[in-house]
Amino acid sequence: MKYMSLKYSIPKTKNELVLRKSLFKKLDEAVIAKLTTVVAPAGYGKTSLISSWANLNTKDNLCFKWISLDESDNEIHNFWNTFLNCLITEDKCSKAYKLSDNEQNLNFHYFITVASDYLAKSSDMRLVFILDDFHNITDSKIHKEFNTLIKYLPEKLHLIMISRERLPVSLSKYLINNEVLELDTEDLRFSVEETTSLFRRKSAINISDEDIKILRDNFDGWAAGMQIFILSNKDTNINSDSIREFTGQQRYIFNFFTEEVFEHLDEEIKSFLVKTSCLDVLNASLCDKAIGTNSSYKILEYLEQRNLFLFPLDDKNQWYKYHCLFKDFLNRQLNKHSEQCIKEIYYHAAIWYEESSYYTEAVSYYSKAEKYKEIVAILDNEGLNMLKRGNTSVLRRCLRSIPENISRENASVCIYYAWLSLLNSELNQVNRYLDYGKASLSRSNNDNYEGIEAQISTITIITDYLKGNINKNMEELKSSMELLQEFPQMYCIVALNLGGSYMAKGDINSGEYWFYETLNASKEIDSFYTAIIALRSMSTCKFLKGEIKELEELYTDCLKYCKTAKVEYSPIIGLLYVGIADINFRKNNLESCENYLETALELGEAANINEILYDGYLLMSKLLVCKKDYKKAIKMINKAKYISKKDKLFIRVIEPVETWEINLLLNVNDLSSVDQWERDNSVVLENDINMLNLAIYRTLSNIYIKKGLSIKSINTLSKIVSYSENNSLEGVAFEAYVKRALEYYKIEKLSEAFSDMESVAALLLKSENFRVVFEHDKELLDLLNMMKISTDNFPLDFLVNRLKIRTLKSSEELLSERETEVLNLVKLGYTNTEIGERLFISTGTVKRHIINIYSKLDVHTRTQAVLKASELNIL
Template sequence: MRVDYAARVAQRHGSKPHLPAAAGSGRAPVRSRPGLIVRRDLVAALDRAAEKPVTMISAPAGSGKTSLLRAWADRPGQDRRIAFMSVRPGQQDAQLFWLALLDAVRAAAGTEGAAEPPPVAPGFDGGAMVDKVLSEVAAAGGHFFLVIDDLHELGSAEATEQLTALLTHLPHGVHAIVATRHDLPLRLHRLRLTGELAEIRAAELRFTEAETRELLATCGVALPDEVAGLLHQRAEGWAAGLRLAVLSLAGHPDPERFVAEFSGSHRTVAEYLMAEMLERQPADVQRLLLRTSLLDRVNGELADLLTGATGSERILLDLEDANAFVVSLDPDRTWFRYHRLFADLLRLELRHTHPEAIPELHRLAARWFAEHAQTADAVRHLQAAGDWAEAARLLTDHTVSLTLDGQGGTVVALLRAFPAGAGEDSPELALVYANADLHQHRLAEAQAHLEIARSYAATTPPDRRPRLRTAIASLDLLLARLRGHFDAVFEQADALSSPAVGRSNTEVALAGDLRALALLNLGVTEAWSLRLAESERHLLEGAVLARGIGRPYLEVACRAHLGFVSGSQSFALVRQRCEEAIALAARYGWDAEPVIAPAQVALAGTLICTGEFGQGEQWLDRSRRVTRSDGEPGVRLLVRLISAMLPAARGQHREALAELTAAEQVQAHMVGRHGLSSRVTAWTMATQARLGMVDQARTRLAALDDRQAAAGEIRNAAAVIRLAEKDPIGARRELRSVLDGTAPVNSLLTPIEAHLLDALAWRELGDDRAVEAAVERALHLAEPDRMILPFATTGAWELLDALQHRTSHAALVSDILDAVHGDAPDRSAAGPIEKLSPSELRVLRYLPTNLTRPEIAAELSVSPNTVNTHIRRIYAKLGARDRSSAVQRGRELRLLSNGRT
């Protein structure tokens, strides 16, 4: 299988399609390599080693590790499936490492959709990614090989630890081969003890004398046998040293003298041979090699810029064809790198001969990388040039975008490269430190750095001020989310009043990133403050903007919260938006990431409210699994609250109280009050009262101030306490402000609950007609969304048996009783031939009752003609002849309950 793996990785790193990064996935590219020999014995040794689950190839630079891997992987006729990747130089980010490896696995396995790599995201679960890679290689079946080259370039301790987990849990038939210059802390001792680890070291990679002679012959270098033996002895079988020697010997006027003088350490030998090569190269080639040696990767355009000449690409292609330590990085041969040791020595020569040119070369490279959206590379070259102020400015402007690109580890590494004078107290870098602090949950440090950044932004040039203020507003709002300090940051919303107008495509994209992130943070902060209309507007705007600028993670994050803010409109809208967000997250492989938890828990809450406890519990479990213990407190509080609803509905009050207590502990660590805090407090008091802990509930109620106590949820809890004290008159008095609509409430659940508590109080007072009227009012409010939860949690379902044949909500009553008795309709059961619309389902639920068609129309506030139309469609879709057969068919399809008498 051949794939354009370099172009795919280029997309992941934010470069243009024609700018591949120095990492690959899929099979290693194959091309005829003149002047290389096939080391059959060494390839056979790797074949034997690869039969073990894990093979480590560890040897210094220039030992021939990559050449061995290519020769082994690309033999004609072999049918192994091999996922081949090289780690990018200086790779600091675990996420980018794992996504590149996943790309390689999918390319080798031929997985559908492999052409589109998963997007990067600031939120990353390495353990989940390890599981995903293991799952996909296991699903590939048969023998499968993971080949990871240049692992020494991986600078992420997190990724190294995760790689240990992968290597020690490989499925049967899956083998891993890892090549590195030095041993890494992979903790593979158990594999070594059990004989499941094979190791190839520098000694095995050394050329034999016979291989040295074959290399000389292949390259057309004729030496007497004793001279060839001396060369092998002097090089000690070192592959790079021999390669350098052979290149210099080709056409040398006195090869025997050359071999006689060939001695010393590897570096000394390499420096000597490099000088031989450079002296024999044309001036333009020497200039290109020296002036581009400070780059990790180079293309023709960049080389032309640094040399001030043209035709650099042709020179690079010719050097690679001559095997002169130049390696192409993509199948189209547009990007190249030098052999690591060769590049080091070229840089040394550049420092010796033209030290004054080095800073300007770095500046030219930085400018080119910045113009081509390669910000991290641009910052590195500015740092190398000593332009610390410009490096700080560029990193500050792009820190949010780099984090969104999954390069948070790179940002931290770039920060460490600044000198002490430009360290943590630098106002230019304060925003970068604040961003890094927030993503490591160091909230106090983030607050201090944001204050420095705020002061700095007020004195910056006018053209940079809007961008910095938008970035600060975004991070302010993120800090507010993580601290639960909502009221303190709404004044920052003025930074979002209009998008910043950039003067270039890069600035426009940057402004889009900042604005989308700010809209997300503002919308979520408003959601937890129950400013639902404003939250919906900002989240929708953020989602549309995120899609437009190609930020799927931000779009998923925005849409994941839209379900919660839709609760005041309808449960149908909640379900629709949650399911859309979950489907979008699954498309990008984020269905087990924290970003989608708000949608999962909101969907769980809706299902529990409508009596679908089993399905609700499944989604609740998913949200628990992806919610981190140190994650956003607003989400954690919501998860705890929904977790309390389920046992409360099942009458398991002690379990409910434990979850509510945990929710209060989350609230205690928040600076402000979450919009759902009054519900947590109210349900805690009510649950205590139902458990007989009336004194504790009374003490908690007395501790509330007048504003808190006036909330509808608290008044309902006070009524529960009164009922537990056998004081129904007092309970009705507590409910008065909720029933007359003067008490503030945060959802429709509260007035339904109030009417049911009123009914329970009337039962204690012996007024059956008042009981029936109160229950009927509760059913009327519950009918549009099929709200079942309050009937279960209050115990008012016990009042429904007597009403089932005298209510206009008989179908809902049956559903409530089914849910409470553990026989809720299975909404996932097979449906009719054609799906019924929501309006048709509402009419269907009235068909088991004795209501006439005009009476059904009155209940639904529609015309009789509309009801007649719906009934005709119901009959057609259910294949029914009359009302009775429609009801029977509806029950068979579990669209209606079986009915209880």
């Protein structure tokens, strides 16, 4: 068994174990709740209870996962890394490490995602996640996230927390709702019956029921104390007097270890026990190295055969640990040795771990031995690999084990700190560590001088860039990308920001190039977060260029990638759903748009992901405008504005929420607010059009159209057409051509109107990407009919179809197929719940369909809807 898998192994159940059936029953009943807590001092059988229950459980629908938490898990990234690696099954172990090594994924959201995927494989399976020794976790950040995890725990996942100390979990709400089982010292105390069973299994000595009751009362049901009493009297006659003299106080337990166990061992065994007591786990090879012997295998075998408080951790009996009370006793003996002697044991244990490539454990023991040069040597050999793999939690623990005064004197250590600070956007810290690194480099002869210099230069450029010095550093940043390819995680982040910067400058093609780079590089390292952000950013380029079909294919591929990577339930997937909803909106598939959008917003709101919420609220407002629900649309706009003020993204510069708000106000004829915005922004028309003011130009053209200012609107639209054609923004040009054609038609400039519509037709024949929906169907149809009369072989039907012009308002096409199905069931008198059951959809979806029906038919009740639909021959 590999060393790391010991953390995830359920301890073996011994044959002589007392089966605690009443507690087993409570545990069986609790698995449908959120949480079980088992809190009691050492020796009360917490781990034995839960491990035996898990090992002996015969229910096929329960899947048990076990973590033995230790001090190395008391760091937030490593904590969630441990969780994820435990959860993933063996056949996906390598994929799990690749995913979990990416530090930005390490949080409770991602754990919920992976757990949900795990549970989705079986409809009736329940996952029982057991956390032993939770008292080792003292980090307040972990406590905070863990409380949130419990709040959003998947329905079929049950947590069991085992601890010697009070848990940092707020339980009152869950207790009220019967969502938690609490087991404490009182529950874990052995009853008289269990004490009797213990004696019968552990000892052949006859003892009266009365004496058993006295013994149980003296020890207050403390299992460890009673077992030690049995061991201490296995060769003597037990009577009532000896029972009364032996109390349950722990000082007597230590006396027992001294007098009844330790003093009867030979010196070699004593020395072995004491010296190896400072090791967390034991195996023969490790012990040989740590204490300088070659007899560890023989001694471990002897200790196990004699049942001397040594427990196997695996089926092959290669790894062991001491009973916690015995280990405490041995540690007291170890403290009698010199500090230097103890450090030597730590040092040689560290060497064994390093030679076995367990770098985290090696660093831990080197730190205890105060051998900091050896830690630096590990970093020199492995630090870059940790950084390249994105395994930053391990790198951080290595760095933190080195005292600050030593860290400052080592250039490579300072550079690693700078990289980590950069990844966490702690830009002030970056400069501090760079200064330390430069100073150290100038004072020492470092074999990797040029490599460190190159890293310092790259980090400096990136930091300046992220601080806003875009124009100054973009070319320098591009030149450093070759070096950054050695650091895939950082390469993705920088490439994504480069794309955004080019977009902000109006260079849409360069922006799109770097988004592609980010997308592909992110997939290579399974950084699905940056992959999705890159794709959503690329959407802006594609929409502006009118390349909707190609964009749709990219989203489909990315969704497949996320499913392959087993992350399709992650909250950030909501950003993919926003993109797919946006595509459906532009294709006038409003029902599909709404379905995807609702899913996206649920994910975004649950995880509080601003990227999802901003885009989702903005798109929802547009959808509500199509339904003429302007009041709700304005609410969505306000939500998007709030997020925009908190968190600025380049997309919001190119498609700012304020311009869409003005377009919304035009729909509700709130011209006073529109007039003020027009006065504030019309000065833009004096400047050349560019990517940053394109949204303002487009909004001003809409204002002029609404106000009937055809000449002004035509002039503005002409600038938009010219800019779009020069920059290959065919999506923008397509929309501007249609609007300008309608404006020409209004002022009876038919040749110009016809010319614009011919440009529209050419674009439609060139590509299937253009799916723009226009409000003025009647005017557009009139214009096309006039063109047909005036033009030979004019493709009227083609344009009507491709422009999605609604010519049959009273036909069955008014309602979607699903809405017609719902309305037919309404006519038959079915309730919303019954309709949902018949159509296999949720009641909420039924309600949404009915609201859509009311909006499309302009009615307010079920009866009115049925009558109106009958009149229109829909039913």
